[in-house]
Amino acid sequence: MKRVQLEPIRRDRHRPQRVIADVAGKPLWYESADVDLDESPEALASATLIAAALAGKGLISSGEVSRTWLDNAGKLLDIASQWWDFPVVLPEAPVVGAERPRAAGVALCFTGGVDSFHTLLRGAPKPDLLAFVHGYDIALKDRDRMDVWEVSLREIAAARDARAVVIRSNLPTHRLLVRRNWERTHGGAVAAVGHLLASEIDTLLISSGAPPSYEVTWGSHWQLDPLWSSDRLTVVHYGVTHSRVTKMQEIADDELVQRHLRVCWENRTAAGNCSRCDKCVSTMVLAALCGPSDRFEVFDWSGSLSDRIDDVPWTRFVRTYGEVLATDIDLPLANAIQSLLQRTAKHDTRRRPLVRRLARRARLLR
Numbered sequence: 001m002k003r004v005q006l007e008p009i010r011r012d013r014h015r016p017q018r019v020i021a022d023v024a025g026k027p028l029w030y031e032s033a034d035v036d037l038d039e040s041p042e043a044l045a046s047a048t049l050i051a052a053a054l055a056g057k058g059l060i061s062s063g064e065v066s067r068t069w070l071d072n073a074g075k076l077l078d079i080a081s082q083w084w085d086f087p088v089v090l091p092e093a094p095v096v097g098a099e100r101p102r103a104a105g106v107a108l109c110f111t112g113g114v115d116s117f118h119t120l121l122r123g124a125p126k127p128d129l130l131a132f133v134h135g136y137d138i139a140l141k142d143r144d145r146m147d148v149w150e151v152s153l154r155e156i157a158a159a160r161d162a163r164a165v166v167i168r169s170n171l172p173t174h175r176l177l178v179r180r181n182w183e184r185t186h187g188g189a190v191a192a193v194g195h196l197l198a199s200e201i202d203t204l205l206i207s208s209g210a211p212p213s214y215e216v217t218w219g220s221h222w223q224l225d226p227l228w229s230s231d232r233l234t235v236v237h238y239g240v241t242h243s244r245v246t247k248m249q250e251i252a253d254d255e256l257v258q259r260h261l262r263v264c265w266e267n268r269t270a271a272g273n274c275s276r277c278d279k280c281v282s283t284m285v286l287a288a289l290c291g292p293s294d295r296f297e298v299f300d301w302s303g304s305l306s307d308r309i310d311d312v313p314w315t316r317f318v319r320t321y322g323e324v325l326a327t328d329i330d331l332p333l334a335n336a337i338q339s340l341l342q343r344t345a346k347h348d349t350r351r352r353p354l355v356r357r358l359a360r361r362a363r364l365l366r
Contacts, residue, residue, distance in 0.1 A: 003092075004052040004176060006061040009039045019196070021063075023048055024176050030196055034165040035129075041093065042069045042230050043195035046188040047171055049091060050219060051180045053077060058089030065093045066100070066231035076227040083217040084184060102232045105201035107131050107165070109190050112152060112262035114283060115207035118247040119238045120160060121254055127205060130157045131193050135169040136186070137265075148271035152260040159256055167193065187219030191228030191235055198233050208239035214319050245286060245323045252290035261298050275300035281308050282317040285324055285333070309336040314347040 004024045012018040018031035021044050028044055030037055041063030052059045070093060077088045108127035110116045120127065132153055138146050150166060157164035171177060171189055187206075194204030206225045210216045225237035239247065251257050261273075263283045268274035275284065284305060287296045294301050315321065321337050329337075 002057045003060045004048065004055070004057045006041070006044055006048065006059060006063070008063045009041055009044055011039060019043075023174065026175050028169075028171060028174050028176075030133075030167055030169045030171075030192075032165060032167045034163070034167075035197065035200060037167070037196045038198045040195040040198055041065050042198075042233075043192045045069070045073075045091065045093070046195060046228050047192040048176055048188070049073060049077070050080060050188050051177045051185045053080065053086050053089070054084065054180050054184060055176070056086060059091040061091065061093035063093070064096045067095050069228075069230040070095060072227040072229060076224055079223055079227075080184075096231070100232045102202040103198065103200055105129065105197075106203045106205065107194060107197050107201045108162075108205040109133075109193055109207070110153070110156075111137065112149065112156070112260055113207075114244055114247050114251070114261070114263065114286070115209055115239060117251050117254075117257050117261065118242065119205055119207040120156075121251050121257075123205060123207075123238045125203065125205075127160075127162055129163045129165050129197065129201060130160075131165045131167060131197065133167045133169055133171075133189075133193060135172060136189060140168065140170065140173075142267075145267065145271050149262060152262065156256055156260055165197070167196065182219075184219045187221060187224050188228065190220055191225065194228070194233050194235055195230065198230075202233060204233060204235045205238050206235060208237055208242070210319075211240055211243055214243075243323055244317075244320050245289070245327075248283075248286040249290055252287060252295075258295045259297060261296065273298050273300075276308065276311065278312050278315050278317065281305075281312050282315065282320055284308065285337075286320070288333075289324065289327060289329065304332075306332045306336040309333070309340050312340055314344040315340055318344060 007022040009019055009021040012020050017033055018029050019037045019039050020027050020029040041061050042065050045061050049059050074090050081088045105128040106125050107129040108119055110130040110132055134146050154164040177185055190206055206220055209218060222237045222240040225235050228235045263279050264273040265279045266274060266277035273280050284299050287293050288305055325334060325337055
């Protein structure tokens with residue numbers, strides 16, 4: 001069995017704000033001007049564990065990790081291997097001998113979407129730090145988009161009496177991850193943030209993307225996220241009891257959400273939400289359910305929402321739209337959603353039974 005070697009993490013003497021390690025022979029780094037990042041082997045091990053497993057390789061760390069993290073990693077791999085069919089090879093690493101001190105802060109991985117806003121406004125405990133990684137969903141080379149988002153991030157943090165922490169990383173472009181499915185590897189990448197901040201916090205909040213009833217198997221998952229914990233960091237998966245519909249209902253009246261919500265995947269505009277991609281349109285539908293839609297200045301509301309739905313070829317948000325159909329929405333919007341679900345069933349035949357169930361349930365509830 002081939003192995004991925006994780007060399008000791010170190011501070012770059014040329015860039016003291018950067019921690020770096022050679023992983024599979026190539027440098028992997030994180031840096032921040034807002035905080036001194038911890039030289040934690042658990043950080044880079046978390047970021048690369050699933051990617052190594054998906055490549056059919058085991059992970060070997062030269063740096064010492066906690067027994068808690070090492071034991072949890074085995075449990076995590078057991079679960080993930082059942083979803084994604086890879087051989088389980090337990091990571092190897094020397095174990096920290098003495099108990100390490102824990103800090104006393106809380107960080108939230110904050111992207112500005114519905115899930116992370118819900119955790120910020122409705123979650124507990126209250127976060128002391130709002131952390132965002134430039135390089136994850138905004139490419140490192142995309143400075144314009146990042147500059148716009150950073151202004152929002154710092155304004156949101158100030159309004160909630162928290163510190164904004166921007167971290168930069170080359171992780172998604174590292175050769176170990178560049179050919180791997182980010183939907184499967186991103187959970188460890190998010191958890192890595194908490195370990196990098198371990199000198200400042202002892203709790204990392206990761207926002208749930210879907211309730212258990214959705215039966216999704218993403219990298220960030222209610223079963224997996226807590227298993228990224230170590231002896232000095234507790235990872236909390238928050239919001240699992242809420243769907244995106246109920247989350248939006250609970251946060252829609254907040255001015256910060258109306259002014260700064262950021263959900264766009266496709267980045268069709270220079271900055272902000274494009275108001276046309278699948279993620280934007282589905283979020284606009286949720287916003288429209290919660291009162292006057294034009295309160296959300298982050299979207300372009302020109303034209304009809306039904307037309308926007310008609311322009312979406314197919315959707316990833318079948319269950320969300322199913323919940324929307326069960327609410328009291330107007331007929332043109334309901335018809336547009338039904339047509340979108342039918343297009344989606346044709347695009348992906350695996351979704352046809354789900355589409356039929358949701359349509360039937362919506363008819364009964366309505």
